[in-house]
Amino acid sequence: MATTEKYVGSPILRKEDAALLTGQGSYIDNQTMAGMVWMALVRPPHVHATIDSIDTTAAASMPGVIGVYTAADLEDAFPSGLPMVWPITEDIKIPTHWPLTKDRIRFAGDAAAVVLAETRGQAEDAAEAVMVSATDLPVVTDLEEAAKDEVVLHEDLGTNVVVHWSHGGGGDQSVFDSAPVTVQERYTAPRLIPNPIETRGCLAYGIPAAGEFTLVSATQIPHIARVGLSIATGIPQSKLRIIAPDVGGGFGSKLNVYAEEALALALSRLTGRPVKWIETRQENYLATIHGRGVLHDCTLAGTDDGDILGMKFVELADMGAYFQLLTPGIPELGGWVYMGPYDTKAYWYEFTGVMTNATPTDAYRGAGRPEATFVIERLVDAYARRIGMDPAEVRRKNFMPPSAEAFTSIMGLNVDSADYEPTFDRALELAGYDGLRKEQQERRDRGDVKQLGIGLSSYIEMCGLAPSEILGALRYVAGGWDAAEVECRPDGKVVVRTGTSPHGQGHDTAWSQIVADGLGIAPDDVEVLHGDTAVSRLGMDTYGSRSASVGAEALAKAVEKVRAKARTIAAHELEVAEDDLEWADGAFRVSGAPDKARTIPELAGSAWTAHSLPEGVEPMLEGTAVWDPPNFTWPGGTHVCVVEVDTETGKTDIVKYVAVDDCGNVINPMIVEGQVHGGVAQGVAEALYEEAIYDESGNLTTSSMTQYLVPTAGEIPEITQDRTVTPSTTNSLGVKGIGEAGTIASPPAVVNAVIDAVSHLGVNHIDKPASPERVWRAIQDAKGGQA
Amino acid sequence: MTNVSVTVNGQSREADVEPRTLLVYFLRENLGLTGTNVGCDTSTCGSCTVLLDGESVKSCTLLAAQADGHEVTTIEAMADGDTMHPIQDAFHRNHGLQCGYCTPGMVMAAASYLQENPSPTEEEVREALEGNLCRCTGYQNIVTSILDAAGSMSGAKA
Numbered sequence: 001m002a003t004t005e006k007y008v009g010s011p012i013l014r015k016e017d018a019a020l021l022t023g024q025g026s027y028i029d030n031q032t033m034a035g036m037v038w039m040a041l042v043r044p045p046h047v048h049a050t051i052d053s054i055d056t057t058a059a060a061s062m063p064g065v066i067g068v069y070t071a072a073d074l075e076d077a078f079p080s081g082l083p084m085v086w087p088i089t090e091d092i093k094i095p096t097h098w099p100l101t102k103d104r105i106r107f108a109g110d111a112a113a114v115v116l117a118e119t120r121g122q123a124e125d126a127a128e129a130v131m132v133s134a135t136d137l138p139v140v141t142d143l144e145e146a147a148k149d150e151v152v153l154h155e156d157l158g159t160n161v162v163v164h165w166s167h168g169g170g171g172d173q174s175v176f177d178s179a180p181v182t183v184q185e186r187y188t189a190p191r192l193i194p195n196p197i198e199t200r201g202c203l204a205y206g207i208p209a210a211g212e213f214t215l216v217s218a219t220q221i222p223h224i225a226r227v228g229l230s231i232a233t234g235i236p237q238s239k240l241r242i243i244a245p246d247v248g249g250g251f252g253s254k255l256n257v258y259a260e261e262a263l264a265l266a267l268s269r270l271t272g273r274p275v276k277w278i279e280t281r282q283e284n285y286l287a288t289i290h291g292r293g294v295l296h297d298c299t300l301a302g303t304d305d306g307d308i309l310g311m312k313f314v315e316l317a318d319m320g321a322y323f324q325l326l327t328p329g330i331p332e333l334g335g336w337v338y339m340g341p342y343d344t345k346a347y348w349y350e351f352t353g354v355m356t357n358a359t360p361t362d363a364y365r366g367a368g369r370p371e372a373t374f375v376i377e378r379l380v381d382a383y384a385r386r387i388g389m390d391p392a393e394v395r396r397k398n399f400m401p402p403s404a405e406a407f408t409s410i411m412g413l414n415v416d417s418a419d420y421e422p423t424f425d426r427a428l429e430l431a432g433y434d435g436l437r438k439e440q441q442e443r444r445d446r447g448d449v450k451q452l453g454i455g456l457s458s459y460i461e462m463c464g465l466a467p468s469e470i471l472g473a474l475r476y477v478a479g480g481w482d483a484a485e486v487e488c489r490p491d492g493k494v495v496v497r498t499g500t501s502p503h504g505q506g507h508d509t510a511w512s513q514i515v516a517d518g519l520g521i522a523p524d525d526v527e528v529l530h531g532d533t534a535v536s537r538l539g540m541d542t543y544g545s546r547s548a549s550v551g552a553e554a555l556a557k558a559v560e561k562v563r564a565k566a567r568t569i570a571a572h573e574l575e576v577a578e579d580d581l582e583w584a585d586g587a588f589r590v591s592g593a594p595d596k597a598r599t600i601p602e603l604a605g606s607a608w609t610a611h612s613l614p615e616g617v618e619p620m621l622e623g624t625a626v627w628d629p630p631n632f633t634w635p636g637g638t639h640v641c642v643v644e645v646d647t648e649t650g651k652t653d654i655v656k657y658v659a660v661d662d663c664g665n666v667i668n669p670m671i672v673e674g675q676v677h678g679g680v681a682q683g684v685a686e687a688l689y690e691e692a693i694y695d696e697s698g699n700l701t702t703s704s705m706t707q708y709l710v711p712t713a714g715e716i717p718e719i720t721q722d723r724t725v726t727p728s729t730t731n732s733l734g735v736k737g738i739g740e741a742g743t744i745a746s747p748p749a750v751v752n753a754v755i756d757a758v759s760h761l762g763v764n765h766i767d768k769p770a771s772p773e774r775v776w777r778a779i780q781d782a783k784g785g786q787a
Numbered sequence: 788m789t790n791v792s793v794t795v796n797g798q799s800r801e802a803d804v805e806p807r808t809l810l811v812y813f814l815r816e817n818l819g820l821t822g823t824n825v826g827c828d829t830s831t832c833g834s835c836t837v838l839l840d841g842e843s844v845k846s847c848t849l850l851a852a853q854a855d856g857h858e859v860t861t862i863e864a865m866a867d868g869d870t871m872h873p874i875q876d877a878f879h880r881n882h883g884l885q886c887g888y889c890t891p892g893m894v895m896a897a898a899s900y901l902q903e904n905p906s907p908t909e910e911e912v913r914e915a916l917e918g919n920l921c922r923c924t925g926y927q928n929i930v931t932s933i934l935d936a937a938g939s940m941s942g943a944k945a
Contacts, residue, residue, distance in 0.1 A: 013879060020887025021875040023822015023862035027888065030821040121805075197826040197834055197922050198888040248824070248888030249922050281827040504886030504923050670882045674928060678885065681925030705831040705920065713913040713926035742925075 007513040007523055008733075011670035014509045015523070019246075026245040028201040028218045029278050036203070037066055039264055039277040040123035042113035042130040043286065046105045047698030048151070048357045049134035054113055059129040064122035066271060068130060070113045071100040077266035082322075083228040083257055085477045086329030093162040095154040095355065097322040099232065099259035099266070105134060106153050106321035107357050108699055109286030114263050116275065139357045139698035143295055143316050146356045153321055153355045162319065163328045166350035167335050170410040175310040175346045179301035183383045187375045188767055191293035191318065191692035193702075194364050195710050196503075198248020199284040204264035205274035213268060214241040217261055220250040221541035222501055224478070226533050228257035228325065233265050240265075244531035247503035251682070252363035253288050254503065255543040256325045260287075285703050290692055291364020293318035294331065294351075296375045300383045301346070308383070308398045310346035313338050313375060319353045320360035327362050328353050329476065333462070333544075334368025336411050340376040341420040341460045341636050342398040347410045357698045363543060365682055365743040366461075373459045374768075377748030381456070385759060390437070391752070392428060395458050395638075396421065406631060406729050413462070413470070415634045416736070419662070419726040424458055426722055427638035427660040436642060444760050449648055452655075453757025455641040457749035463737035464549035464633035464730060481628040482546070483538035484555035486515065486562050488621035490608035492601030494519060496528045499539015500551035505739065506671045507547060511555055513667055514733075518559035519600040520586025538626060545635075545737030548667060553731040554627035561623030562600075569606055569621070570598040572614040633728045633736040637661035639680070641749040645757035650776030652688060652754050654717040659745065661721075664728040664736035672738050673721055679742020681716045686743070687750035688769050689715065709769075758782070791851045795820070796864035804851050810844075811835040813851035814861060822862040822891050826920070833919030836892035836899075837861050843899030845918070862891035865898070874898055874936040883932030885923035893919050897933045905941050909934060 019025055044051075056068035082097045101110050113130050117123035140151040146160045153160055176182065198218060206213030213235050219225050222242040230237045247254060260277050268275045279288070294317045301310035317331045331351040338349045366373075384391035400409065402419040409415050433454065440452040465471075466480030485497040494515055500507055507530065512523035529535050539551070563583070570588040571578040574596050581588045588603075590596040598606075603621055606612070610619035642656035659676050666672050689709040693702045702708040727734030747768060754770045755763060762782035766774055788803040795818060802817040814820045814837070823846060826834035835846045838860035846859075865872040871879065874897050884890040893916070900907070900915040907915065912933050913926070921929060 014882065016887070017879045017884060018871075020884055020890055021862075021871065021878055021894065022866050023820070023891050025822075025824075025887050027821075027824065029815075029825065121807075195922055196886070196888070197832055197920060198824070198886070199826070247886065248826075249886040251922065281829065281832075506885070674882050674885060674924060677925035677927045678923045679925075682922070704829045705827050706829060710831075710920050710922070712918075712920060713916040713930060716926050718909075718927055718930075719925065 007516045008667050012509055012513055012523055012668055014506050015512065016506060016508050027198055027248055028203060028216060028245055031203050031216055031245065033203065033205055033274040036274040036276050037116050037118060038120040038123040039267060039275050040115045040127040041111040041260065042115065042127045042132065043109055043111050044105055044132040044134060046134045046136060047108045048137040048139045049105045050137065051103050051105065051112060052133040052135060055131040056113065058131065059115060059126040062122065062126045062129060064118035065126045066116040068113060068115050068126065071098055071102040074100060074266060077270065078232055078262065079234040080231050082259060082262065083231050084323040084325060084327060086326050086475065088165050088328050088332050088475050089163055092328060093157045093159065095157060095322055099262045107359055109359055110321065111259060116267055116271065141356050141358050141694045141698050143318050143354055143356065146354045147316065153357065160355040161352060162355055163353040165332055167348065167411065169348045170412060171346035173346055173348065175301045176299060176312055179309045180304045181302045181387060183300045183379060183386050185298045185379055185382050187296045187298060187378055189292040189294045189371055189374060191290045191361065192364055192686060192690055193285055193290055193692050193708055194251040194253035195705065196249030196251055196253060199279035199281055200254060200258065200288055201278040202261050202264050203274060203276045204268040206268055208269050208272050211235065212239045213265055214243060215261060215265055216243045216245055218247050218254055219244050220247065220254040220501055220503055220543055222531055222533050223499060223539045223541050225257050225261065229262055229265060232257065232262040235265065241534045244501050250503045251365040252291065252367055252543065255363050256289060281705065282703055285700060286359060289324050289362035290320065290359045291361060292371060293361050294371050298375050298379050300379045302383055304387050306387060306389050306394045306397045308342050308344045311339055311344045311376065312348040315351035317351050317353050318358065318361055319355050320358050321355060322360050324360045324362040327360055330361065330363055330368045332368065334372035336413055336462050337369050337460055338372045338376060339410055340373065341400055341458050343400045344410060358694055365679065366740040367544065369461045369740065370744045370747060373457065373744050374748045377457045377752060381752045381755070382764060385764065391456055392433060395424065395456060414631050416631055416728045416730045417726050418634065418636065419724065420458065420636055423636065423660050423662050423724045424638040426724060427640050427658050430660065430720055430722060431640040431642065431656060431658045450644045450646055451757040453643045453645055453753040455749045455751065455753025455756055456638065457745045457752065458638045459745045460634055460636040461741060461744050462632045463545035463635060464629055465544040465546045466629065467631055468628050479628065480540065480550065481626055482540050482551040482554045483626040484551065484558040485624045486558045486622060488562060488600060488604035490605045492525060492604065494521065494526045496526060496555065497536035498528060498530045498551055498555060499536055499541065500547040501531045501541045502547065503542065505542065505547060506668065510667045510671060511552060514552055514555055515559055518556065518563060521600060545739040548735045549633045549728065549731055549737050550627065550629050552667065552735065553733055554625050556733055557625035557627050558623045561625060562621060565617065565623065566600055566603045566621055568614055568617055569603050573598055573606060629730055631730040633664065633730050635661065635663045635736040635738065635741055637741060637745060639745040639749040641753040643753040643757055645754055645775060647758060647779055650772035650779065652770060652775060654684065654750065657717040658720045659742065660723065661738065661741050662724045662726050663738040663741065665725060665734035666723065667735065675738045676721055676742045677719055679740060680719050680746045681711065683743045683746025684716055684750055685711045686768060687747040691769050789852050791855050793854045794858040796860060806852060808851045809847050810849040810851050810854050811846035814846060820861050820863055824888055824891060826888065831920065833896060834889050834892040836895040836919065838895055838899055841902065843896045862894060865894060873939045877932040877936035877939065881928050881932040881935055883924065883928045889919060889921045893921065893929055897936065901937055901940060906937055
């Protein structure tokens with residue numbers, strides 16, 4: 001049925017929900033096969049140690065055990081180690097990373113052997129019975145200690161300091177010496193654990209005689225994993241199919257190629273049995289990537305009346321014990337946004353990556369940009385306090401000027417469009433900023449126990465990864481394009497195959513809205529297929545807030561191709577020239593005779609029967625587009641957090657949270673709002689609660705969700721939201737991306753608010769997470785200083 | 788092996804299980820009811836919440852044997868054919884789920900809670916959900932969904 005309704009921009013309810021709400025999700029742990037066996041990893045209770053021997057005899061004789069395998073047993077299974085695809089500098093030192101470690105354990109979680117057994121319980125019991133004798137080595141988890149190279153993780157590299165990348169600077173660097181005011185601060189961002197509620201897991205099966213294998217995996221990146229796992233296992237890409245079923249959250253932690261995936265494939269090839277592995281939560285904390293883990297030395301140069309002249313950031317970044325897929329590139333991703341939305345005259349950013357005896361780090365929601373935004377926004381507040389200006393005034397004074405066109409900013413890349421002040425004004429208005437400042441002053445004057453703090457965070461981010469040419473210049477080994485296929489069936493239904501791989505973002509719904517508008521049909525007549533390399537052949541998957549700006553744009557291009565072909569067939573059937581047709585009310589209509597018309601479903605039928613097609617037109621109404629974006633997209637916005645801090649206990653309560661974001665045009669505002677909710681919640685968690693803590697021996701002490709303090713509904717505030725719209729110039733949809741904005745904007749808004757609440761007591765600095773203890777100590781230290 | 792007999796979603800079900808079998812694995816593996824998810828090893832996340840004799844429990848904290856002779860309700864029994872339970876419908880209408888992994892547990896926890904407290908405040912709902920973790924939604928639309936469901940369920944009764 002043709003329809004004239006416009007769906008893009010409407011809060012269409014999600015097509016994904018029915019299955020997920022009724023317990024019919026296809027999550028990896030719901031998948032089973034005849035003959036399936038279970039895999040369990042042997043992760044010895046050492047942090048840094050040389051392996052002397054591995055005794056598998058007891059484990060091998062346990063009930064149900066099919067085999068116990070060490071790295072030596074699987075020597076032939078892996079022609080190459082696990083891939084790292086972003087060697088960001090020419091002289092980067094890349095540690096070898098085998099699926100099973102060969103002679104040395106380098107972090108709590110490093111696997112030394114693997115067991116296959118008939119049941120999960122049998123596999124896990126046998127894994128515990130594998131005896132690994134190892135000689136402990138000194139451990140280093142502190143970044144600055146690791147950089148001293150007193151303990152070196154990879155002897156062949158000779159150093160823990162494996163990479164140094166410098167932006168190279170922009171603008172007049174002399175301002176750092178000549179400016180009237182310079183503010184220098186040191187900020188730490190602890191390691192974070194992504195914590196999707198579904199852990200990782202996979203199921204590998206195949207036909208060894210034919211050399212064909214399939215891996216079903218809880219992954220964000222089936223297409224990239226196909227390439228990476230082909231490299232690791234030697235299975236040609238033509239014989240390797242990756243399926244991402246329903247995936248229970250990712251947040252970057254499933255944007256990787258993991259040892260367990262390679263092992264499951266290799267063991268399925270070896271045994272001929274389907275091999276399944278489901279990660280325990282404790283393994284998830286140890287063996288799935290962590291995020292953040294950085295230390296920044298920051299300098300802001302400015303005038304004494306609030307003009308920012310220069311911003312300089314020197315970062316030390318914790319790589320962990322090995323590189324995962326993108327590890328050394330994560331700080332660099334932030335390296336392009338350290339000016340924030342500000343019109344600074346000088347810019348400097350560099351980072352050094354250091355190996356430590358800890359879980360490898362990689363992309364966690366925001367990936368580099370939260371780290372950057374946190375330090376910029378803390379620094380701007382510190383500058384405002386120094387010169388005695390309202391932090392809102394400092395921000396307003398320094399925003400980059402608005403531009404509807406793309407422009408080159410001081411860091412050297414093109415920003416697609418910008419208009420920061422209206423977003424900022426709206427956030428302050430929704431927060432009631434002036435009234436809050438008044439109330440704050442009253443509480444300060446009264447000396448209330450509960451003081452009010454107002455925290456601002458204005459951000460920009462770089463999304464839509466990515467223009468392939470720029471990725472090449474940045475030494476990333478793949479492209480940044482994406483793809484879509486649109487196939488119009490003769491029953492009027494449309495099948496879409498998208499290269500994006502959603503895991504909660506609602507692409508089935510949003511992509512249907514785009515197709516529905518373009519083809520004059522209802523979203524329910526569109527079926528969106530994804531997450532299977534045999535179904536959606538081409539794609540670069542879902543991460544970095546790229547799906548709408550790259551994947552949906554590819555879809556829009558494919559829809560255009562379908563419309564062009566449909567127009568040709570319509571003109572033929574209506575016996576008019578194509579130019580005499582206009583698209584109106586969901587159909588191609590003859591100009592001046594609108595009743596003479598053909599809808600897309602009608603034309604799909606014609607193209608399928610192919611009984612009478614114009615000369616040279618192939619049967620089937622379908623279109624494929626592979627789209628490479630000409631530029632990144634640059635969302636921005638301002639978040640305001642209002643807190644009450646109990647000055648006697650140090651406890652923080654968020655009393656108001658306002659998020660005003662500009663992600664360009666919006667496909668589905670309901671989904672956009674939901675993305676902001678979740679992003680802000682993770683950022684609030686980062687600001688107040690979460691921190692992966694290692695003890696001196698390198699053991700992760702926050703090894704459960706309870707100890708790590710994943711927040712509940714009671715800790716996360718209600719969020720007041722609005723948007724401004726500055727369309728992107730990078731794509732025809734005008735969309736910029738919203739998946740990570742909340743996580744990028746919120747940590748500094750919250751921490752700035754906490755500091756603001758107690759700054760009149762002399763507090764200028766509190767590390768995150770701003771726990772009651774940290775806040776209380778900061779207040780006591782400030783009081784001590786005054787005494 | 789231990790013989791366990793449980794009324795699950797109105798049907799009497801029986802199986803011989805290892806004594807250490809948790810209720811959640813009895814449901815998932817013995818009975819094939821995979822709608823109940825497992826998210827942690829420490830009874831923290833609440834993804835595995837089901838109703839035991841009408842009250843919410845984390846099915847990873849109970850042995851299957853402890854449910855012997857009791858009634859268990861899982862997410863699979865909440866909808867009436869194609870008609871979703873008012874709580875499921877409210878989650879749909881209010882975008883109360885994203886990846887959906889915590890959702891069955893959230894729906895079951897809400898079902899139990901709304902029986903106890905049919906017209907809760909927002910704060911009460913947030914408190915009631917403290918045993919159920921979500922990483923996608925920031926809880927906001929989950930809370931909205933449950934308040935909405937409370938409204939429609941009490942309206943339906945009136």
